[in-house]
Amino acid sequence: MTNRIDRRFEALAGAGRAALIPFVTVGDPDPDWTAGIMHALVESGSDLLELGVPFSDPAADGPVIQLASERAIERGVTLQGVLDTVRTFREKDADTPVVLMGYLNPIERYGHAEFARDASAAGVDGILMVDCPPEEMVHLRGELDEHGIYPICLVAPTTTPERMERISRQAGGYLYYVSFKGITGADQLQEASLEQPLHELRSHTGLPVAVGFGIKDAQSAAAVARLADGVVIGSALIEQLADAPSEAAAQDRVRDFLAPIRKAMDNSRR
Amino acid sequence: MSIEPAIIAPDSFEPDEQGHFGPYGGTYVSETLIHAHEELKEAYYRWRTDDEFMARLDADLAHYVGRPSPIYFARRLTEVAGGARIMLKREDLNHTGAHKINNTVGQALLAEYMGKSRIIAETGAGQHGLASATVAARLGKECVVYMGEVDIHRQSINVFRMKLLGAEVRPVTSGSKTLKDALNEAMRDWVTNVDDTFYIIGTVAGAHPYPVMVRDFNAVVGREARRQMLEQYDTLPDALVACVGGGSNALGLFHPFLGDADVRMVGVEAAGHGLHTGEHAASLCAGRPGVLHGCRTYLMDDAGGQIVHTHSVSAGLDYPGVGPEHAWLKDTGRAEYVGITDDDAMAAFHQLTRLEGILPALESSHAVAHAMKLAAEMRPDQVVLVNLSGRGDKDVQTVAELEGISL
Numbered sequence: 001m002t003n004r005i006d007r008r009f010e011a012l013a014g015a016g017r018a019a020l021i022p023f024v025t026v027g028d029p030d031p032d033w034t035a036g037i038m039h040a041l042v043e044s045g046s047d048l049l050e051l052g053v054p055f056s057d058p059a060a061d062g063p064v065i066q067l068a069s070e071r072a073i074e075r076g077v078t079l080q081g082v083l084d085t086v087r088t089f090r091e092k093d094a095d096t097p098v099v100l101m102g103y104l105n106p107i108e109r110y111g112h113a114e115f116a117r118d119a120s121a122a123g124v125d126g127i128l129m130v131d132c133p134p135e136e137m138v139h140l141r142g143e144l145d146e147h148g149i150y151p152i153c154l155v156a157p158t159t160t161p162e163r164m165e166r167i168s169r170q171a172g173g174y175l176y177y178v179s180f181k182g183i184t185g186a187d188q189l190q191e192a193s194l195e196q197p198l199h200e201l202r203s204h205t206g207l208p209v210a211v212g213f214g215i216k217d218a219q220s221a222a223a224v225a226r227l228a229d230g231v232v233i234g235s236a237l238i239e240q241l242a243d244a245p246s247e248a249a250a251q252d253r254v255r256d257f258l259a260p261i262r263k264a265m266d267n268s269r270r
Numbered sequence: 271m272s273i274e275p276a277i278i279a280p281d282s283f284e285p286d287e288q289g290h291f292g293p294y295g296g297t298y299v300s301e302t303l304i305h306a307h308e309e310l311k312e313a314y315y316r317w318r319t320d321d322e323f324m325a326r327l328d329a330d331l332a333h334y335v336g337r338p339s340p341i342y343f344a345r346r347l348t349e350v351a352g353g354a355r356i357m358l359k360r361e362d363l364n365h366t367g368a369h370k371i372n373n374t375v376g377q378a379l380l381a382e383y384m385g386k387s388r389i390i391a392e393t394g395a396g397q398h399g400l401a402s403a404t405v406a407a408r409l410g411k412e413c414v415v416y417m418g419e420v421d422i423h424r425q426s427i428n429v430f431r432m433k434l435l436g437a438e439v440r441p442v443t444s445g446s447k448t449l450k451d452a453l454n455e456a457m458r459d460w461v462t463n464v465d466d467t468f469y470i471i472g473t474v475a476g477a478h479p480y481p482v483m484v485r486d487f488n489a490v491v492g493r494e495a496r497r498q499m500l501e502q503y504d505t506l507p508d509a510l511v512a513c514v515g516g517g518s519n520a521l522g523l524f525h526p527f528l529g530d531a532d533v534r535m536v537g538v539e540a541a542g543h544g545l546h547t548g549e550h551a552a553s554l555c556a557g558r559p560g561v562l563h564g565c566r567t568y569l570m571d572d573a574g575g576q577i578v579h580t581h582s583v584s585a586g587l588d589y590p591g592v593g594p595e596h597a598w599l600k601d602t603g604r605a606e607y608v609g610i611t612d613d614d615a616m617a618a619f620h621q622l623t624r625l626e627g628i629l630p631a632l633e634s635s636h637a638v639a640h641a642m643k644l645a646a647e648m649r650p651d652q653v654v655l656v657n658l659s660g661r662g663d664k665d666v667q668t669v670a671e672l673e674g675i676s677l
Contacts, residue, residue: 056445056576057562059454060300060461066444078574104298104561109575131298131561135288158305158464167301178302182462 003150004097004125005173008047009208009229018225020045020262021210022254023101023234024241025052025068026085027077033247035088040251042096045262050128050232053082053102060130062185064235068242079106079115083122090123099126099152099173112143120147126173128152134170141170155201155209157181168205174230175205179213185235189214191223198227218264225265233261283528283595283604289478289565292601295594297477299564303457306464311479313384318486323383330375331490334408335365337372338494341502341655346625347642354508354648356641358628358658359495359523368631368660369491369519370401374470376487378405381468388412388467392456394421394449394515395586395633396428397660398472403437413437416455418448421585428664446579449515449589453563473516474593477564481593488522495655496526507655509534509644513637514607515551515587517596519659524605534606537596538640540582541609551580553592554600554607567594583612583672584632584665610636618642619662619669631660632668 012019022041026034038049054072058065086098100119107115107129119127126149132140137151144151150172155164157180168175177198180188194211201209210230215221217236224231240257244250289295297307317323331337339360348356361369374391381389389406391413393399399415406413415432419441422429432439445451453471460469474481474488499506510527512520514537527533542550550556557570562577570578570590582588599605610618615632618639623629630638634657641656648654662669670677 054576056578057450057454059457059563060302062458063444070445073576080574105569105571105577106575108560109571109573130300131564133297133299133301133304136296136298154301156300156302156305159301160305163304181302181464183458186462 003148003173004095005048005150008097009174012047012229018228018265019047019210019230020258020265021048021050021230021232022046022237022258023050023052023232025054025065025072025238026082027054027072027075028068028238029071029241029244029250030247031072031075031077031081033250034085036247037241037250037254038089039092040254041258042093044255044258046096046258048097048099048230050099050101050234051082051086053079053100053106055103055106058103060183062183062235064185064238068238079110083118083124086122086124097125098123099128100124101128102130104129104132107140112140116143116147116149120149124149126150126152128154128176130154134167137170152176154178157197161200161204164201164204168207171207174208174210175201176232177201177209177211177228179211179215182213184213186214189220191220191227194224194227218260221261222264222268225268231265285478285482289482291595291598293559294567294597295478295481295565297564298561298566299477300461302461306460307477307479313380314479314483317380317383323379327376327379330379331372335371335375336363337490338498339363341495341498344626347622348645350621350625351642351645353650354645354652354654355650356645357507357653357655359491359655361491361519361657361659362628362630362634362661366397366401366404367663368397368401369488369522369657370397370472371404372490372522373472373484373487373518374398374401374405377468377470377483378409381411382409384468386466386468388463389470390414390416390456390459390467391470391472392416392449392452393472394452394588395584396421396425396432396664397586399432399437399439400428402470403432403435406437407435414459415439416442416452416459418442418446418452420447421449424585424668425664427667449585450563450577450591473518474521474595475516475563475565475567475591481565481595484518485521485525485595488518489525491519491522491657492524492526495523499655503653505653506530506533508648508652509536509654510657511536511538511637511641511644511654512657513538513587513633513659514554514592514596515540515589515633516591517593519657521593521595523657524599528604535599535604536640536644537605537607538636539607539609540584540587540636541611542581544611545609549581550609551582551588551590552609553590554596555609559597562591565594567597568592568600583615583668584636586631586633587636608640610639614639616669616672628658629662630658631662632665634659
């Protein structure tokens with residue numbers, strides 16, 4: 001069985017489009033709304049979904065995702081609950097790739113083998129553990145491989161060419177390029193500065209490259225879509241959802257927020 | 271018995287190249303921080319064997335910190351405990367009042383060698399923040415200290431001292447608003463300002479090389495103590511006792527004795543309201559292995575792997591993880607770890623103050639409390655050496671509040 005992530009990026013490449021990859025924290029603002037929000041994301045032109053697994057100590061995240069994580073934990077969201085959400089989503093969507101993004105300790109507690117088995121059964125296609133570089137992933141990697149789940153890896157502006165090479169050999173699915181030195185949601189993105197490092201990165205990998213951190217609107221998404229295979233939008237989207245008064249309102253906000261972004265990305269494609 | 275201190279411990283207690291102590295330690299950080307850790311590792315391993323660097327460090331420890339600190343025979347405390355002689359390694363007499371300065375002097379010197387102009391630090395009790403602000407002032411560097419809002423309240427004197435030294439104290443309002451959250455926030459700062467900023471971590475936790483580096487800079491405590499015991503008493507201590515939050519003062523004392531198989535090592539964790547209540551900060555006694563703040567180690571989390579809020583009367587021990595080398599020393603059985611409750615620590619705080627005229631930090635009071643219990647089980651010709659890691663001046667407000675006294 002091929003991975004949904006491969007199929008999706010192949011199709012996008014054929015169509016000359018960049019992937020729109022929204023990130024939402026599972027359970028924020030309400031655990032019962034997340035599956036519906038995921039469907040709304042897909043209806044609004046998303047190609048791949050990144051789901052944040054809430055963690056108490058998200059050291060690489062800015063205030064927006066920290067707070068979303070805290071709210072979700074307060075509402076009782078666990079890794080088990082995240083997998084339940086994916087399962088619910090899969091009842092109506094068998095095609096859209098889903099990647100879990102978070103920190104390692106909840107998986108440590110769940111058990112590597114048990115997690116890989118259950119995540120695969122629920123319909124997870126990849127995981128990105130922010131605090132687990134390839135060097136520390138050896139054991140977990142074996143379990144993920146066995147169940148056809150890709151380890152998605154980060155590449156940073158400070159990553160050396162030698163390391164890019166090593167990471168791309170370890171990674172599966174796509175590479176997530178962090179657009180600047182900072183935390184999620186910060187306001188530092190300068191699209192022009194992406195050209196050279198993305199060029200360098202592509203010389204070391206055949207994997208698609210998505211870019212995230214600091215992309216917040218149609219303009220920045222369009223600029224990044226010219227250079228990358230995927231555009232990740234997290235904090236700006238979560239801000240839209242945080243105080244949504246109802247599930248229907250949350251879905252409306254998703255559509256209103258993503259529609260112009262999708263349009264701008266498609267218009268800007270090289 | 272050689273009087274030359276065992277500077278290099280047996281190989282089995284050194285980590286591998288990626289900083290693994292057995293299954294513990296490692297480099298569990300975001301890719302955005304990998305380069306910074308690589309750069310630090312390269313610099314540290316280069317300079318730690320450099321004669322000029324070490325000479326400057328030794329000079330700073332002697333003339334600025336005030337080393338060596340004495341070991342002191344606590345005669346009246348020993349009489350009350352009844353049993354082995356209790357000796358105190360007087361780290362409370364260091365400049366700024368705790369062992370923390372040993373590490374910050376070392377890391378600040380490294381920052382200087384690496385050409386970093388800005389220093390950041392996290393702090394719990396404020397001792398490490400104070401020690402960082404102190405060395406930053408001396409070297410004319412900008413200094414930002416991250417401190418949980420809860421800790422800012424309970425350690426207001428140290429907050430003011432840091433400000434007097436020219437540091438900016440940034441309150442951390444996320445999570446439990448204590449030490450662990452201050453660490454998260456400092457990491458976020460470092461990711462963002464990695465080019466000009468040196469992050470001085472205050473304990474033997476974090477990703478490689480921090481656990482090794484912080485241990486090495488604190489190991490001057492154990493090297494001195496070992497030499498002093500042999501020179502002044504012609505014997506090694508039978509047991510070492512030190513409190514463990516992250517574990518830097520304990521490892522600093524223990525490490526040079528690791529090769530001395532007859533020396534027992536006891537780390538004392540904060541049992542808070544009691545280990546059975548769940549309201550404590552005893553990750554080695556009551557936690558389990560997981561991944562937090564850059565390393566695999568024992569930690570306190572819930573069934574879903576979320577890090578839980580800890581409790582201790584002493585802010586410096588109020589941390590849900592512990593240095594990975596301690597996790598390894600526990601599993602290998604080379605060191606043992608016990609818990610002391612808030613109440614027992616408070617009692618020891620008063621006993622040491624009244625019996626010896628030494629006001630200990632609440633953190634160190636945990637070690638004193640256990641040392642008294644341990645001494646009572648031992649023979650009068652034996653020696654328990656306690657790392658009196660800090661002085662209690664910073665805690666008088668907390669003690670007064672706990673006892674319903676308004677100052």
